[in-house]
Amino acid sequence: MDSSNLDFIYNPIREKMKENITYIMFSTYIDKLKPVEIDGRYIVLETVSENFAELITNTLADKMRDAIIKADVGVSDFRLVVKGSKEYFSAPQEEMPYSPPNNLNKRFTFDTFVAGNNQFVVEAAKDVANDPAGAYNPLFIYGGTGLGKTHLIQAIANKIIADKPNLKVIYATCEQFVNEIIDTMFTAKGPNARERGNKLRQYYRSADVLIIDDIQFIANKKAVQEEFFHTFNELISRGKQIVITSDQPPKELTALEERLRTRFSGGLVFDILPPNYETKIAILKQKAFEKRSIVPDEVLAFLAQDSGDDVRTLEGRLTKVIFAARLHETPITVALAKSALNEAVPESGGGEITASNIITAVTGFYGVTREELVGKCKKKDLVVPRQVCCYLMCELLSLPLMSIGKELGNRNHTTILYSRNKVEEMMTVSDKMAKEIDDIKNIILKK
Numbered sequence: 006m007d008s009s010n011l012d013f014i015y016n017p018i019r020e021k022m023k024e025n026i027t028y029i030m031f032s033t034y035i036d037k038l039k040p041v042e043i044d045g046r047y048i049v050l051e052t053v054s055e056n057f058a059e060l061i062t063n064t065l066a067d068k069m070r071d072a073i074i075k076a077d078v079g080v081s082d083f084r085l086v087v088k089g090s091k092e093y094f095s096a097p098q099e100e101m102p103y104s105p106p107n108n109l110n111k112r113f114t115f116d117t118f119v120a121g122n123n124q125f126v127v128e129a130a131k132d133v134a135n136d137p138a139g140a141y142n143p144l145f146i147y148g149g150t151g152l153g154k155t156h157l158i159q160a161i162a163n164k165i166i167a168d169k170p171n172l173k174v175i176y177a178t179c180e181q182f183v184n185e186i187i188d189t190m191f192t193a194k195g196p197n198a199r200e201r202g203n204k205l206r207q208y209y210r211s212a213d214v215l216i217i218d219d220i221q222f223i224a225n226k227k228a229v230q231e232e233f234f235h236t237f238n239e240l241i242s243r244g245k246q247i248v249i250t251s252d253q254p255p256k257e258l259t260a261l262e263e264r265l266r267t268r269f270s271g272g273l274v275f276d277i278l279p280p281n282y283e284t285k286i287a288i289l290k291q292k293a294f295e296k297r298s299i300v301p302d303e304v305l306a307f308l309a310q311d312s313g314d315d316v317r318t319l320e321g322r323l324t325k326v327i328f329a330a331r332l333h334e335t336p337i338t339v340a341l342a343k344s345a346l347n348e349a350v351p352e353s354g355g356g357e358i359t360a361s362n363i364i365t366a367v368t369g370f371y372g373v374t375r376e377e378l379v380g381k382c383k384k385k386d387l388v389v390p391r392q393v394c395c396y397l398m399c400e401l402l403s404l405p406l407m408s409i410g411k412e413l414g415n416r417n418h419t420t421i422l423y424s425r426n427k428v429e430e431m432m433t434v435s436d437k438m439a440k441e442i443d444d445i446k447n448i449i450l451k452k
């Protein structure tokens with residue numbers, strides 16, 4: 006990687022380090038570091054001497070890692086090399102145990118999940134949360150997109166963490182798991198690549214509860230399937246709980262090895278059913294309560310009609326109506342709901358809100374091109390607009406996540422869900438982000 010690209014990644018990290026490291030320590034040590042390489046999830050920094058490297062490792066490492074994660078530029082840790090050496094600097098405290106960031110949504114609990122006609126699978130999930138590795142191991146939950154699988158398994162994780170803090174709960178999307186395995190075990194370079202691969206393997210195999218979302222994404226990835234197979238066997242043999250979701254039952258995952266499908270079928274297999282009419286009404290009431298809005302029963306009935314089976318689409322319809330009511334400071338009625346769902350701007354005839362409208366508004370606001378937004382580049386100045394676009398499409402369009410993913414460069418629904426949740430979290434802690442979202446919404450609605 007040339008120096009300009011390294012600087013592009015390192016400069017935001019350096020600025021974050023400047024914020025949480027004292028001026029004296031920064032000017033004495035950090036200022037003398039030089040980025041020389043990207044190795045997987047690590048940025049490799051060159052230091053002038055072993056003494057410098059040892060002091061940085063023993064006193065500044067945690068603050069530096071925190072700065073790297075906050076910079077959000079595609080790496081999550083650092084390594085040191087002493088000038089003139091090709092070996093990574095090694096000290097007793099040099100490397101922390103592998104521990105990816107926790108990506109659980111704290112709002113996903115059993116209390117906020119409307120069971121409706123899925124009472125059996127909810128009770129099974131509660132049993133697992135109350136007694137991990139008890140009667141149901143593994144627990145395999147399958148169903149279509151947008152029916153609540155992610156909510157339910159994160160509810161399991163959140164309850165175990167709250168009630169049994171001594172247990173190690175690891176939740177990961179399959180996409181995250183696949184990327185970590187490939188990046189760390191198969192493509193990482195350097196003298197410590199094997200060690201890092203072993204640490205990742207040990208991390209997943211040290212779980213008391215391992216939860217993997219959307220296991221179908223390991224299809225046709227033989228090496229990853231092999232790694233997961235051995236991790237699965239290791240955990241089951243030690244009496245640890247495994248929870249898995251998929252869009253299909255085990256027997257229909259024909260792109261997976263037979264031995265994996267057999268093991269998935271060896272526990273309790275449950276499907277999440279599409280919500281019936283009564284469940285849709287209950288979901289809408291729950292979501293309206295969460296959004297602190299009073300929605301009349303006749304409006305709930307209208308929203309539940311012809312909404313398809315996707316719970317996210319159902320919530321999107323409700324969000325759109327609530328937003329329209331707040332925007333125009335008018336009560337929520339069936340007439341308003343019909344107008345909000347059929348028109349972009351009820352009072353000015355601006356046309357229907359489409360994915361293209363939202364992309365245009367976001368790209369114009371952030372000064373990026375449409376091609377950059379839907380492309381694969383992971384630069385920070387593109388990642389944030391892309392995540393905002395995901396959030397706004399989820400909020401303003403009655404589209405399944407997979408459809409939104411297609412609009413944004415064929416991204417999978419797990420990525421769309423992560424982006425939506427990321428922006429929601431950012432809005433709660435950043436007034437700047439909340440204002441940007443409001444400004445872009447007003448652009449879309451041509452207020």
